[in-house]
Amino acid sequence: MKQVIDLNIKGNFIEKYKSGYPLISKDSLANPNALTDEGSIIHLKDNNNQFIAKGYYGKQNKGLGWVLTQKQGEKIDFTFFKTKILTAINKRQSYYKDEKTNAFRVFNGEGDGIGGLTIDYFDGYYVISWYSEGIYTFKEQVIRVLDELGDYQTIYEKKRFDTKGKYIDDDDFVKGVRGEFPIIVKENGMTFAVYLNDGAMVGVFLDQRDVRKAIRDRYAKDKNVLNTFSYTGAFSIAAALGGAEKTTSVDLAKRSRSKTIEQFSVNGIDFDQQDIIVMDVFDYFKYAKRKNLKFDLVVLDPPSFARSKKRTFSTAKDYPSLIKDTIEITENDGVIIASTNNATFGMKKFKKFIKEAFSEMNVKYKILEEFSLPTDFQVDRDFPQGNYLKVLVVKKLG
Template sequence: MNKIILNKGKDKAAWQLHPWVFSGAIQQKVGKIKSGEVVAVYNFDDEFIAYGVYNNGSRVAVRLLEWNPANEINENWWRLRVQKAVNNRKHLLKADNDTVRLIFAEADFLPGLIADKYADFISIQVHAAGVEQVKSIIVDELVNLLSPKGIYERSDLKSREHEGLPDTNGLLWGENPPEFVDIVENGIHYKVNIVDGQKSGFYCDQRENRYLTAQYVKGKRVLDCFCYSGGFTLNAFREGANEVVSVDSSALAIETLKSNVIHNKFDASKHTAIQSDVNKYLRSLGEQGEKFDVIVLDPPKYAPSRSTLEKASRAYKDLNRRGLLLLESGGLLATFSCSGAMDIDTFKQVIAWAALDAGKEIQFIRQFTQPEDHPVRASFPEGEYLKGLLVRVL
């Protein structure tokens, strides 16, 4: 087998089961190693550490898979890993919830692979060259385990550039998904566009947070920002919100949301859907003197890396300041960050600064995180990306 030898003193993280070996940690490559091939990783003293998949064009040069030298990385290994990931989530699939993340990359010891189940269809994303090599095995095992109608790939990801992989979208198995797949989450129906929607089609990582936030909205006026297809909006209506204003910059998202409101037989006369830049719209609401009882801020990733954290912090602060200005005493702000580079303590500090600038006194009354189908592997804390706060204005 091809062999990677690490520089002296650069093996600690690998011994501690962290799945990434950076290119700067490599002292020597033994053999003609091609991207996507399995390698054995050794320390400077020639002691075996783990098996992994190599990529010569990525900063993450080796994605580690297996630390037991007796467990060969073959077809059966990949199938067993897929089986374990899926079986750990089967209890989440119920009559009132047919949507779940089946595989969450490094957290499931399958770095570079995402798989989401949307009713009878599966959407996958491949981020790494190693998974690209065994994609047919992954698909076959998912078919064996779940018998979907179809499996569709949405690998149009910037991360693939670093892996030397082109974007690729298309059907991998079975039948093409319809324009909209009807899914159920928390008993609410959504029309999901797997082919052209954001990410793999839907944000199932907010499933629990949508439900929890909605417990505070009965009889209230709610503003749902970055609403996408209406997760927070629809949960709010189900729990008795008196009025909901939903805002997103995407025309497709707004049209899908309107359809979802009607599809669930909620009162469309209580709903206003606005296609607009959220910051611009919040500014205009402030100028008009509008007020809300509950506001949801669920923006896209502002900090894709630690190098962008300072700039992102300013963006989060300004966004939340504008939101807080629309709340009076007793009002609630449910605010989120999906930036892995921003930890919860930093996020709290940013919200505190936003409150200070807005002239508001606040309390943090609940913390939100990602659900159990997005687990955080103990040796890979970077997998904890979603955090949120429920803030009360005093």
């Protein structure tokens, strides 16, 4: 039996929670010290001790837990989890039936009604990500729902929490038949090698699916393409399959090279005809300027925060300077695909970054397209921060 804790909401936050805001923050609580064990059920109450909403206690970098229901009588039990997960899966039926795509998100946290929990599907394999010890206490109910659904090979999990909010690197296998990795998944006809048993990141970011398709279908043909912060080279694969003249992938991580070679290989692309460079991206910009290298298409998808021996990078303060560096090595009438997954600011501010950079470089530009999360990444309308992905396709006008 779960412990139930009554928490009083400060007056200026009451209407926010009554209107459906899902994240339980420390600032909103009059008595946060009442919280003890993660996984406890929380009852949010107003100044008159009247019920507002019900959720659970689970510490993650965003807050102290999530609202699950505004119905006082609704139990947070197996039936609750089954209803939420089945509803989410029913919304994704078009993905299950798509012959060209078999990797997608099945359940997207608060967007599907349970913050702190995501479930991804990779061609018969489920990957559950737990973002707090609190949500992890509901593991049995979530696994049971997937068991009742059946029709899966294996369940893996990612515990994205510890005392510092980092990933817990232990055996990710939960049940089923252990996979032999990599498994090869399809996305809009492209193929990617993924490793579900190898740390927090599996080899491809599913939230960029629409952007990769756009690169392949609309922007890559006959272009000289630079993919920065390239990870396993997924954008480079999309560009090469779209008829790029050449791709250059740059990432600081040493294993990015072998991972990118693998992704080219599973798509039948000769990786020897592409450039795969292990280097700090900022050093590469300096190198490209010295060598007078120019690109027709540049992809910028940096981590929100990164630290190397030489420098610290934060998208919130450093993105404009990154764009300025990029403008210098982009051909006139070339295209920059600027992306960020930083949830602390919205698309309006991101567009300001672009405007600021081009203005300081005295270069004109035009935004051709913009992207946010794909449809399988369901977003809660009362929690716009959940729609974290911002991508702008920007043409440098010559």
